[in-house]
Amino acid sequence: MGYMPQTTVADTLLRVQKQELILPAIQREYVWRPGQIIRLFDSLMRGYPIGGFLSWKVEPATAAQFRFYGFMKNYNELSNRHNPVADLAPGQPATAVLDGQQRLTSLNIGLRGSFAQRRKWGRYSDAGAYPETRLFLHAGREAEHNDDGLVYDFRFFSDAALESIDVAERPYWFPVSKIYDARTQFEAFQLASSQGLGNDEAVVERLGKLWHVVHVEPLVNMFEETEQDIERVLDIFIRVNSGGTVLSYSDLLLSIATAQWKERDAREAVHGLVDRLNAVGQGFSFSKDLVLKSGLMLTDVNDISFKVKNFTSENMAVLDDQWDRVGDSLELAVGLLSDFGLSDATLTADSVVIPIAYYLHRREATQKYREAPSETGDREAIRKWVLRSLVASGIWGSGLDSLLRDLRDVIKLHGAESFPEEELERRMAARGKSLHPTPDRVDELLSRTYGGRSTFALLAVLFPHVDTRNVHHVDHVFPAALLSRKALRSAGLDDAAVERIEAKRDQLANLQLLEGLVNIAKSDKDPESWSRTQYPDPVAHDAYRARNRLPDLPTSVHEFEEFFDARRGLLSRALGEALGVVDSQSGD
Template sequence: MGHKVPMTIATALHQIQNRQLILPAIQREYVWKPSQVIRVFDSVMRGYPIGSFLSWKVLPETVNKFRFYGFMKDYSAFDNRHNPVIDIPADREVIAILDGQQRLTSLNIGLRGTYAYKNHGGWANKPWSYPERRLHVNLAEEAPENELGLKYHFQFLTKDDVERAANDPNKQWLPVPEIFEASDTSAFIQLLARHGVGNDPDASALASKLWEAVHKTASLHFYEEDDQDIERVLDIFVRVNSGGTVLSYSDLLLSIATAQWEGDARAAVHGLVDSLNQTGNGFNFTRDTILKSGLVMADVGDIGFKVRNFTTANMAKLEAGWDAMSSSLHVAVGLLSDFGLSGGSLTADSVLIPVAYYVHQRGLDHSYRESPKTRNDRETLRSWVLRSLIVRGVWGSGLDTLLRDLREVIKSQGDSSFPVVAIERAMSVRGKPLTVTDALIDDILSLKYGKARTFAVLAALFPHVDTRNQFHIDHVFPATLLDKRSLRREKCGDGTPRFTPEQIDELIDRRDRLPNLQLLPGLENIGKSAKAPDGWLAEEYSQPENHSAFLARNALPQSLPSSVTEFMSFYDDRSVILTERIHDLLTSHVPDPSTTDTTALVDLDEELAEGDDSD
């Protein structure tokens, strides 16, 4: 490994532009935030070193063994986050970056391209929430006081941002890409004149400092590896990528898969993740979960994200079964959506893995989600999924061991139905029983409105809820009647405050906890609005039998509160009812196998299929 002659930033970017400097497929993608880009440019302006770079000279005979990508130039968090694939002629030598991609990409974006990130409060799924921004430097003054210790005022701006600052004497924004485009002294002088700062010594000095840092100062130092042994290069890559924005295990797995698959592993994985996350109301699955699912479904012995597991043989298994695994994952995510879960309520993504393995093992397709013949099995699966999400810690520590155990149970006993009895037994052995404790009940009853785990718990507790339809979490006693201002206005007959400050705090705290929450169909919840529950129920369910059925369905006491003075009593009564229901739902149904009729147990689990979710 040798040290190359230092080069200027402009030289490096021209090599990127001409595809002489490229990225091997083992590289992760661009992950830096705008603030990190700005910090690099501040360091460049100040003459600070921005670290050395490690490159790999790839000879023509090695080029066809790897897939290569170009550097990102116009990044968009909405629809352009993936590096472009490039084809390298077989007779061409190239230089691939092993370490320093994030820094070089940041320089490329700042000096040649754009960065589109979401406006604060903008819609995540709307393109107009991600306006195109170019990096600018303020020639009027240095950076305002800041916690990052930045000296120079760089900022990503839209055209509108620049226009709005046109009359601000403290803002003279110069687009940084124009510095790169001014490749010689003459072009730079014309640039200053065009922006009207040619006769401003301070502004000219700032612009000159940046121009010289880009075009004149040989600040980029490269170490170059010329060995063509891919295993050696991969080892170097792993070692040097242990710092900075740390290379995750899934990044590494994807990198190695991309290098070893005949197809485009990166495109396959990214495409699958994006597609799965668009299911139903949307999910937030990561590459980690999807790749771990792949290792489990490929029956790789050790499913841990460890370098020694990323063998050619394991990658070949993953690639050979990828299409079938992708189909199984689509069915599994569809089932989770059917169970009422989404990115906002699924708090343990790993629950997907055993569901996907069960689907994969049985070769199930989307008809399983709708067929009357599979209804009982779906309800059993739904019950288990949601109950496993209620109990804290099931999908935490010891995950790989648990997943291997569940895989073995499903493989040996899941040919015709979901083996819930054997699965819960295996979980109990691992110290993860789906059983009730006083601490668990207290934990569940203390769940608050707005928390992801709350929806799943409510769905688990109330079997009448068809979670494929839109349900809202509703305050039984309206939250608007339990706000601090309203409670302070409550008076006794003699005009004194009805509640002390401590009582008000307790009322407000209980207002948002589980005993005051229920699931209502969206339109019904909107219609209920801020009506007191006793009046609303009498109005909506005037027939006695319908009235009683609603109370039973939602585990509500026979008497509902009509005013805040009755709220605490109602809260305590419903806590008792919910405690009984939690016991019924979570009490273990995994008896001694020697005296158990498995079919009967599965039927019992079906009766308890009420759904649930985790924190």
């Protein structure tokens, strides 16, 4: 390992352009934002160091075992977030960047490419909400006062934004790419002349300085690793990247899978599946770690932990061959979670999807499973188990790999025809992960509040009649607006009563699940008035109260505490029945 001769930014980007410098698949994708790119260019202009770079000289025999990617040039948050595959010729060596990808990519985008991110308030799926912007330098003055302490005024502009600039000011904005394209400093000066600013010394000086730091100053210091031992390289990579966004080991293992798959690009397949899963229903935030773990689980790899020894060519060949089915099973499982009313906002443990996907995979279930009348009971068994596991304490935390292997064994033995809810619960209890809470735990659950991630699952357990395939909101039975400190004092309540009611207002006993449109229409009416309007028929009104375990409904804030205490008692009993409370002393 040793330092390579220092070189310029322009020469380095030429190597990027020729794919002489590439990225190993172990690299994370590009994550910098425009503000970070601007600060990098400001540092260049001010003569600040931009840090060293680490590369790995990969010999042809080693290169053949891995997949490599090119640097991002035209980033688009919607349609072009993934690096292009580098097409290396057989026998071609490679120089892969291990540290410095974000900086080199930012230089490449700023000097050669573009950046497109979603416009504020723009729709996520609307391509027009992602305007293409390019980096410009105002060569006539320094940057206005700013919190980042920037001296040079670099900005990203779309064509439309540039056209909206005052006509007198517009000539001072120069596209940075033109400076990169200028072969000599004289050509850079000619840019000023073309804008009628050739006699403006400040403009000429700034353009000349930018050309000089890009084309002349040897600012790129590359340290090169030449060893071909992959374990050593992975260790170096983790260590040098630990100061930034810490990489999970799955990032590294994905590189190995990518090199070993023959039928498809593992990186594209995994990222694509992650994107599809996260677009289901109201949206989720599953990670590639979960997808890789699911792949090991569903293909029956014995040890599903993230270790290099589990990513053998044999295991990866099986995963490659079964990938479409693995993806289908995961999408079906996530679809069920969405049907249960869950989303990123309410799913407190992503790992719950893995055993569900395994069960569906074993049964070779398709999307028809979600609607088939013959599977209604099976879906309800899954729903109950999922919700109860999300409400229980510590199920999906420590010892996850061991738990997943145990659940897989149970499904293999008992899940051929129906979801083995009882057998799974017994195995979980044997591991100290019981779904049956103690009375103290029930008291704690009843104190869950509005806005908590687990509150939806808890209400869904309590009210199984709710059809969660329709969008439901967690709603205050007695509107929160009527229980504000100001409203309570206006009602003549003393400070002690105000404090008590404020503490109870957002707790479970004052919450219910209402369909979105119904909740919006409910507004801030007192519970008794609203319910009589919504259910004018006495039988229907009584049925509404019974379904939602509601005692006599209050008509004013003065009746709230009596209502709260009565409903808390009803929910306590209902929760005990739904979860199967055990005596903490006897264990029964």
